[in-house]
Amino acid sequence: MIALAALDIAGTTIEEGSAVYRALHDAVRRHGSSADVADVARWMGADKRTAIRALLALDGDASAVEQTFVDFERLLAEAYEATPPVAMPGVLDAFAAFRERGARIALTTGFSTDVTEQLLERLGWTDGVVDAVVTTDDVPAGRPAPYMVHRAMERTGVTDVAQVLTAGDTVLDLQAGRNAGARFVVGVLSGGVPREVLEAAPHTHVVPSIADVPMLLDLLDTPAAIATV
Template identity: 85%
Template sequence: MIALAALDVAGTTVEEGSAVYRALHDAVARHGSSATVTDVARWMGADKRTAIRALLELGGDTSAVEKTFVDFERLLREAYDADPPVPMPGVLDAFAVLRGLGARIALTTGFSADVTGLLLERLGWQDGVVDAVVTTDDVPAGRPAPYMVFRAMERTGVTDVRQVLTVGDTVLDLEAGTNAGAGLVVGVLSGGVPRDVLEAAPHTHVVDSVADLPDVLDGVLVPTS
């Protein structure tokens, strides 16, 4: 029985053309980082302030992190204005299957509340599509810490973590679901992380996309670990 599905946003339930990572790369570059796109990609799924601090090698310089973060948010808004995000194929059908099984649906994300609000507004997902939204502003630490999963449980009234399904497109997503003790920890390939990379991380299933969740829930796709 799945009581809660906690799903990542960008690359998992939402196609946003990797705008977040281009914006992050451009923002840190403007503040002196020599990080490559590959360096930035290693922070997929992480809290963006944490990523900025590491990419700029700033240690405890909070003011520089905040200035870079402001630039990151501005660049991301501009990207979304130019090319609005859209739902991943099959995601709304998967949501319907989950609801038919009696599960609640939460989104968890390494974005700030402001960016997440903008994203959901562009999608038209403000009301009724999901039961809870958890951002890194809501927890003491982002992935791979399990706190966003726990906060999603709290907000949806779910108390048994074994009845939680987590879904994400990055290694950090899989580590967070595993650290939380979720009953199903599913990696999806829709975010561009290679299969062998996701399969090397702790998980129960790795599938092509969220559209495959009904087969996971029906037992058609067997666990790979």
């Protein structure tokens, strides 16, 4: 039985065209970092202030972290204004399937609360679509620390990690799910990270998208599968 599905946002439940990583790259470059695309990719799924601090340390002024973060949020807002984010195909059906199983739904993200609220407002996900939203502002450390998953459990009243499923499109998402002790740690390929990269990280399953997770749970609920889980 799954009591909680704790799901990443960008690249997992919401398609935003990798705008977050372009904005992050542009912001740190403007503040003196020589970070390239590969450097930025290593921080996919992480708290953005943590990512900025590390990327500026390559060449830039570490004292500029907060100003860089402000620039990052501005660039991201401009990108979302130009190309509004949309729900991933099949995500609302997946939410419905989780609810049919009696599970609650939480979104977890490396975004700040301000960015997350703007993002969810653009999609109309501000009233009853999910049961909880946890951002890096809500916890002492972002991924791969387990705190966002555990805070999602707290906010939804779930106390048993054996009843938790996590899903995300980055290595840090999978590490956080493993560190949280979730029963199912699912990688999704919709964010563009290659299958071999996700499969090299801690996981229980890797599937094409969040739309495939309910079908995965159906298979896991068969008597033969239950006997082996």
